[in-house]
Structure formats: C-alpha cells, structure tokens
Amino acid sequence: MTPDNPEKPPLRLGPLAIAPPILAAPLAGFSNFAFRQILRNLGGVGLPATEMLSARGFLFLEDRKQAQPERLWGVKDEPRPLAVQIWDNDPDKLAEVGRRIAQEFRASVVDLNFGCPARDVAQKAESGAYLLGDPQRVGDLVARVVTACRPTPVTAKIRLGLARDAVNAVDVAQAVEGAGGAAVTVHGRTADQLYRGRADWDAIARIKPHLKKMPLIGNGDLKTSDDVLQAFRRYGVDGVMIGRAALRRPWLFREAAAALAGQPIPPEPTAEEQQELLREHFRLIVAQFGPEKGTVMMRALAAPYATGRPGVRRFRAAVARIATPEDFDRVLKEEYPGSLVVGR
C-alpha cells in the first residue's frame, strides 16, 4: 500500500475476508432483499446487511408457527457474503437466534445492534443504544452470541456513547474485543444526537489505538468516494460503512471501490440508466411484497434517488402519489430529472 496506490488489504472478520472493505449499513425500511441485490449488481459493496431483526420477534413468530420474519425474506438463497443484524437485551434469546441465523440461514456475519436510539428499541425494550450505558453487559451479550454462532463471525455496531458527556466507545469497543467480537462498527454520533449534527470521525479514530487486533469500521456521513478515501487515510479505520448516501446514490460503492484501488471513478449512471435501475428496484420489491404494498413502499425507496439533479422536487412530489405500478412507470418516464427530451 503506497500513497499513489492506496489499495486496501481486505478487511478480516474472523475467517472471512471482506474486499473491498466497504460495508453497506443496515437500514430499517430500506436494506431489504431488493436493495441488497441492487447494491450487489452495481458492484463495490464488500458486505451488504439486512435490516435489524428483533430476536424476541423471531422467537415469537416461531412459537405461533407463523412464517419467518419478513426481514429474513430472501436471505437463505441470496449471494454471500451477507451480514444479518439482530437486536435484543436477553442473552438467551440473542444467542438462540444468533445460532439459528448462523446455522440455518447461513449468514456470513451475525451483527449485534447496540446503536439504535429509536424509542421502541432503546427506551421501551432497553436494547440497541440503551445498552451502551453498560459496556460489561455488552461484552457479556457478545460473548454469548460468539459462542453460539462459532465459527460464524459476530460483529457489533455501536455509537460513540449515550450522550456527549457519556462518550464511552473505547470501553464498549474493548468489551466487544474482549468477548471475541470479530469487528466493531462505530457510528460517530451519540445516541441522543439521533441523526443530528455531524459524525465525529476524530472520536472514531481515537478508538483505534485501544484495540489489540479487532478491526474498527467507521460509519457516519460518508457521501462521496473522496470521503471514503479520507476515512482510511486520515482516521485509520480498517473498514467503512455507508448508509443514507447509498439510498441516494447506490452506485457510490463502486465509485469508492475504484477510488480505494487507485482506479478512475466510473461515470455516474445516466438519467436513463438510473430509471432502469429504479425499474429493477421496483421489480425486486414487487417480487417480495406484491404490487400493491410494493408500490406504496416504492414511494419512499425512489424518493432519495435523483438527489441533486434539477427537477428532483417535482419527481419526489409525483412519486409520493403513485398508487399503481403504471403510475410509477409513468412518473419515471415523465418526471425523472434529466430524462425529459425538450424540443426534439
């Protein structure tokens, strides 16, 4: 690795090599089967992730002999590698569901959520980011899941702490490492920030010297391939995770992968190619959810696309009203920014 050819070595998660070391973030409501395939088809993503899954919810459905959780749809058959994220605060439930996800669902990685600040997860269920308040407990949970999932690697996703005056990511990351975690991903915000303010990458970088050998994955506000390059160069992380920017520009992964490999950045897809991508996204969504629910879901999934293109507001207003697959097709044809051929 030289400054002119900054190609990164693969990221090692236990026995698994992740190359390029660019992970897709779990995004509840978005990172379903369809989105993961879109990312894979575009290239550059080292490890896609499912939406977070409640361990309790998994066992509850099973007790009632109902179908498996919707969030595991497609997981058994889709390409690997794939991380499945679970959350809970009960060691037995987390270990049991982790084991099943590793063995029956053959996840490449089981990721534990210690970063979600949403009311239902953090306050009501005392899980997700709530657990950051007790690093020892995080370590105990990770240790149980590591044992249950072996040899599948178990990772943890955390935030900097509960609040600005309670930043303890070093303690939590060390607890994860001590418990046998394969990596820790740190979102550079505190739980009480939710998504406000800016991710603090200096605080992420400060964790690195405190880890013996467990990789550190940085997350928060990466929007461009240059942001990704800087994350590696300036902040010394072993991997990066991209969330919201991938909803707007799912081709960001291939751009970042090229930048990391010292290769030219591939051109942005044309408006026509972006429309085709949205059609494919919709086909995959309909395959899982059917045309009615799929159309409603597509309102939120399509809206982030076209960010920054002139006319995006019109497109968003139109896509927010689609009620049928035909509506979506028409909106794509008539309203997708940059797609109108005027005066020819």
Ligand SMILES: Cc1cc2nc3c(=O)[nH]c(=O)nc-3n(C[C@H](O)[C@H](O)[C@H](O)COP(=O)(O)O)c2cc1C
């Ligand atoms: C709509 C939405 C859903 C999210 N769902 C999850 C989730 O299921 N599990 C999780 O660990 N983080 C979740 N996150 C947090 C992201 O994974 C990520 O940590 C955060 O968005 C910061 O990264 P970014 O700036 O690249 O988006 C979610 C974030 C958003 C905006």
